[in-house]
Amino acid sequence: MPETSKVDYSTKIPNNVGLTDDQRVLKALEQWHPGYIDWWMSRGPEGFQTSEVYLRTAVSIDPKGWAKFDYVKMPEYRWGILLAPRQEDRSVNFGTHKGEKAWQEVPGEYRAMLRRLIVVQGDTEPASVEQQRHLGKTAPSLYDMRNLFQVNVEEGRHLWAMVYLLHKYFGKDGREEAEELLARQSGDADKPRMLGAFNEATPDWLSFFMFTYFTDRDGKMQLESLAQSGFDPLSRTCRFMLTEEAHHMFVGETGVGRTIERTCQAIKEAGIGDPADIAAVRKLGVIDLPTMQKKANLHFSLSLDLFGSETSTNAANYYSSGLKGRFQETRIEDDHQLTNAYYPVSKLVDGKVKMVDEPALTAINMRLRDDYVADCAKGVERWNKVIEKAGVNFRLKLPHVAFHRHIGEFANVKASPEGDIISDAEWARRKDQWLPSKADGDFIESLMQPCWERGRFAPWIAAPKVGIDNKPGDFEYVKMHQA
Ligand SMILES: [Fe+2]
Ligand SMILES: [Fe+2]
Numbered sequence: 235m236p237e238t239s240k241v242d243y244s245t246k247i248p249n250n251v252g253l254t255d256d257q258r259v260l261k262a263l264e265q266w267h268p269g270y271i272d273w274w275m276s277r278g279p280e281g282f283q284t285s286e287v288y289l290r291t292a293v294s295i296d297p298k299g300w301a302k303f304d305y306v307k308m309p310e311y312r313w314g315i316l317l318a319p320r321q322e323d324r325s326v327n328f329g330t331h332k333g334e335k336a337w338q339e340v341p342g343e344y345r346a347m348l349r350r351l352i353v354v355q356g357d358t359e360p361a362s363v364e365q366q367r368h369l370g371k372t373a374p375s376l377y378d379m380r381n382l383f384q385v386n387v388e389e390g391r392h393l394w395a396m397v398y399l400l401h402k403y404f405g406k407d408g409r410e411e412a413e414e415l416l417a418r419q420s421g422d423a424d425k426p427r428m429l430g431a432f433n434e435a436t437p438d439w440l441s442f443f444m445f446t447y448f449t450d451r452d453g454k455m456q457l458e459s460l461a462q463s464g465f466d467p468l469s470r471t472c473r474f475m476l477t478e479e480a481h482h483m484f485v486g487e488t489g490v491g492r493t494i495e496r497t498c499q500a501i502k503e504a505g506i507g508d509p510a511d512i513a514a515v516r517k518l519g520v521i522d523l524p525t526m527q528k529k530a531n532l533h534f535s536l537s538l539d540l541f542g543s544e545t546s547t548n549a550a551n552y553y554s555s556g557l558k559g560r561f562q563e564t565r566i567e568d569d570h571q572l573t574n575a576y577y578p579v580s581k582l583v584d585g586k587v588k589m590v591d592e593p594a595l596t597a598i599n600m601r602l603r604d605d606y607v608a609d610c611a612k613g614v615e616r617w618n619k620v621i622e623k624a625g626v627n628f629r630l631k632l633p634h635v636a637f638h639r640h641i642g643e644f645a646n647v648k649a650s651p652e653g654d655i656i657s658d659a660e661w662a663r664r665k666d667q668w669l670p671s672k673a674d675g676d677f678i679e680s681l682m683q684p685c686w687e688r689g690r691f692a693p694w695i696a697a698p699k700v701g702i703d704n705k706p707g708d709f710e711y712v713k714m715h716q717a
Contacts, residue, residue, distance in 0.1 A: 240294060241292070241293055241294055241295070241314060241316065242254065243293075243312070245260065246264060246267065247260070247263055247264070247267070247313070247314060247315060247394075248312045248313075248314030248315070248316075249314055249315040249316070249398075250295060250314075250315070250316055250317060251315055251317055251398070251402075253315070256402075259398070259401050259402050262401045262409060263315075263397070263398065263401055266397060266401070266409075266412055266413075269413070269416050270313075270390075270393075270394075270416065271309065272416075273360065273416045274308075274309060274363075274390060275309065277360070277363070277364045277367060277419065278308070278363050278364075278367060278386060278390070279308065279363075279366075279367055279370050279382075279383060279386055280367050280368055280370065280371065281370055281371060282308065282370045282379075282383070282712070282714075283307070283308055283309055284307060284715050285307065285308075285712050285713060285714050285715055286305040286306065286307060286712070286713040286715065287305065287306055287307070287308060287379075287380055287383045287384075287711070287712050288303060288304070288305055288380055288702065288703070288705075288709070288710075288711045288712070289303070289304070289305075289306045289308075289311065289380070289383065289384055289387060290302065290303050290384065290703070291304070291306065291311065291312055291314075292314060292316055292391070292474075292477075292478070295316055295317070295318055295319060295474055297477065300477065303702075303703045305713065308383060308386075308387060311387045311390070313387070313390055313391045313394045314391065314394070315394055315395060315398045316391075316395070316474045317467065317470035317471050317473075317474055318469075318470045318471075318473035318474045319470070320466070320470060323335075324336040324466060324469075325464075326464035326556040327462060327464070327556075327559065327563055327564050327570060328462065328464075328553065328556060328559050328560070328563055328570040328571065329464070329553055329554045329555055329556035329557075329559075329570070329571065330554050330555070330556070330571065331464060331555070331556040332556070332570055332571060334464070334556075336464050336465075336466040336469070337464055337465050337466060338466055338467070339403070340403050340404070340465065341465075344465075344555050344557060345404070347551065347552060347555060347557055348465055348468070348557055349400070349404050349407060349408070349411065351460065351468075351552065351557060351558060352396050352399050352400060352404075352411075352468065353396075353400070353411050353414075353415070353428075354428055354429070355396055355456060355457075355460065356392075356393060356396030356397065356400070356411075356415050357415060357418060357427055357428045357429070357432070358427070358428075358429060358432050358453060359389045359390070359392040359393040359396065360389065360390070360393050360415060360416070361418075361420045361427040361429075361432035361433075362385075362389050362420075362432065362436075362445070362449070362450075363386045363389050363390060364419060364420035364421075364427075365420050365421075365432065365434070365435065365436040365445070366382060366385070366386060366436050366442060366445075369382055369436065369438075369439060369442055370382060370383070371684060372438070372439065372682040372683065372684050373439070373684055373685070373686065374439055374682075374684075374685050374691055374692030374694070374695045375685055375686075375690060375691045375692065375695075375697075376686055376687075376688060376709075376710060376711040376712045377691075377697075377698060377701065377702065377709075377711050378439070378489070378695075379686070379711065379712050380702065380711035380712055381485045381489075381702070382442065382485075383712070384481065384485075385446060385450075385481070385482050385485060388478045388481070388482070391478070392475050392478070393415060395471050395474075395475060396415070396471075397412045397415065398471075399467060399468060399471060400412045402467070403467065420432055420433055421433045421434075421435065429539075429540055430536065430539055430540075430640060430641070431449055431452075431536040431537055431539060431540055432449075434536060437675060437678075437679065438675070438678045438679055438682050439489070439682060439695075440489075440490070440493060440521060440526070440529055440678055441529065441533070442486075442489070443485070443486050443489030443490045443493065444486065444490060444529050444530060444532070444533035445486065445533055446482045446483060446485045446486030446489070447483060447486030447487050447489075447490055447533070447610075447613060448486070448530075448533040448534050448536075448537040448610065449533060449536070449537045449540070450479060450482040450483050450486060451483055451486075451537070451606065451609060451610060452537045452540045452541070452606060453479060453482075454476065454479050454480075454483065454609075455541075455561060455602055455605060455606045455609070456540075457472040457475050457476050457479060458472075458476065458561050458562070459558050459559050459560060459561060459563075459602060460472045460558055461473045461476065462558070462559025462560070462563040462564070463556070463557055463558060463559065464555075464556030464557065465556075465557060487613045487616065487617075488698060489695075490526070490530075490613075490617060491616065491617055491620055492695050492696040492697070492698060493520075493521055493526065493694065493695050493696075494523070494526065494617055494620050494621060495620050495624070495696040496520055496693075496694060496695050496696040497515065497520040497521055497522065497523060497526075497694075498620065498621055498624030498625075498626045499624065499696070500515070500518040500519075500520045501515060501518070501520075501624075501626055502624060502625065502626070504518055506518075509522070509523050509524075509626050509627060509628040510522075510523070510524055510628070512524060512525070516677060519681065519693050519694060520681075520693070520694045521677075521678060521681065521694055523621070523626075523628045523630070525670065525674050525677070525678070526630065527630055527631075528667075528668060528669055528670045528671075528674060529670055530614070530630060530632070530633075531633045531637065531638065531651060531668055531669055532638070532669050532670055534610065534632055534633060535633060535637055535638035535639060536638075537606075538603060538606075538607075538635055538639065539639060539640050539641040539642070541599050541600075541602055541603040541606065541642075542599045542641060542642065543599060543641060543642040543643070544579045544580065544581070544592075544597065544599060544600040544603070544642050544643050545579060545592050545596040545597055545599070545600065546596060546598070546599050547596060549596070549598040549599045550593075550595040550596045550598060552598070553572070553595060553598050554571075554595065560598065560601055560602065560605075561601075561602055561605040572593075572594040572595045573595075575593070575594035575595075576591040576592065576593060576594055576597075577591070577592060577593075577594040577597035577600060577601055578590070578591055578592075579591070579592045579597050579600045579643075580600070580635060580636070580643065581643050582636075582643055582644060582647060582655070585655050586655065587634070587636050587644075587649075587653050587655070603635070607632065607635065610632060611632055614630055614631065614632055617630050618630055633651035633652075633668070634649060634650075634651060634652055634653030635653075636649035636653050636655070637649050637650065637651050637653065637668070638668070638669065648660070648661035650664070650668070651668055681693075681694045686712075686714070688708045688709070688710050689707050689708030689709075
C-alpha cells in the first residue's frame, strides 16, 4: 500500500507509510514492539491495564475526521505511525538550502544532527508517561482519568512516531537509539531522561494539569519548529503529532481552570474576603490561589529550561542547515536566512536583566522561548477571567524568565518572580513563598482522594462544561474491571 491519507490496519502496526511494502522497517518495528509493550506495562499507567477506557484512536490523517472514539483496553491501543499528507513541491523554507526541494532522505552531512534532534524529541514522549504513572489511582473523576490515559497513549504514539523515523532512516544507529529510548527512565539515577523537566516528579493532579499546560506546550513549540524541517518525513510526522498535542494542552488549561473555578466558588460561598488567607481557604478543602501561583511558577520555570541557552551555536546550525526552523517560519517576513539580522536577548548585565541585541541566528532559542511565553500568557489571562468572573480579588501571573532557572543566562543567579536579582540568603529565606513547599505538597496530597463514581468530581475541582466526544455528564469514561 503506498503512502496515503487512509490508515492501513492490516499490519500489526497501523500506518499510512506503506509498511507492508517495506519489510525491512516492518520487521525492525515488529522486533521493537514487545519491548515497547513491556515498557508500557511496567512504566506506563499503574493499574487500569484491564480497564476499558473511552479513548480516541487516530484512524485517518484527514484533519476533519481523523479520530474514532471507543472503549479500549490500553495495552490493546493501536499505536500507529501516521504522517501528515505529503505536500507536492514542498521546499526547504529557511537556512542556506532555502529554495531547494525538501529532502525525502537524510542528507549525509546532517545525519548526526538530525538523529540528535529526533532522539531528544523522542525521549520526552515516554518520559511524561513515566512521570504520570501513579496518577490514575487518585483521579478526581472518571472524566479526568480518561483524559490522563488519553494523553498517556498518545505520548506512547509519539514515541512510535520518532522510533519509526529512527528505524527507517538511520539504520543500525537508529535501531540502537530506539532501544535506548526504552532504557532511559524518568528520574533514574543512572539512566535518566535527557532533559531536566522530564526527570521531575508529577506528584499530584494539579502538577499534572500544570505540566500539560506548560510542558506539553514546550512540546508544541518544539514540534512546530521541527514541522518546518527541510527533512520532509520529520516535518510530516510532527505536523500530525501537533493535532494530538492540542488536546494535551486543553487538558492542562481546563484542569487548572476548573481547579480555580471550584476554589473561587468555595471562597464566595464561605464569604472569605481575602483569597490570600491560605488557612481559611484550605479549611474549605480546596486549593488556595497563592499555592496555584507557586505551582505555575515551578512548572513555567522548569519548562523555560527546555528551550536551552538563549544563544546557541547548535541552534544556529540546526537553523542554517534547514533542519529546525522558527515558530511559524513561513509566516515571518524576513529573508529566512538571518545572515545580517539581530534579535533582542535578555541577558545579565552588571547584575541586572537587560535586553541586548545578538545575531538572530544564534538567538533562535530565545526567539522560540519568547513565542512560548506569549502563548503561555494567553491561558493565564483566561484563568484570570475565571477568578474575575467569580468576583474574587486575585490575579495569577507568569514569573519573570530569570526566576528559578537552571539553564542559560540566569542559571547561576537567584531572581525573584519580578526579575530582581537577589542574594542566596534572600532566596533561601523567601523561596517557599514562591515555589511549592513541602507543606504545600502535603496539603495538596491530602486532597487527592479518588472519586470514581459516574458523574461525580472530587470536591477540589469543578465539573467540565462539556464532555469528551459530547458525552453526557454521567458518562462512564472508564469501566474499571481492575484485575
Ligand atoms: Fe508528545
Ligand atoms: Fe503531549
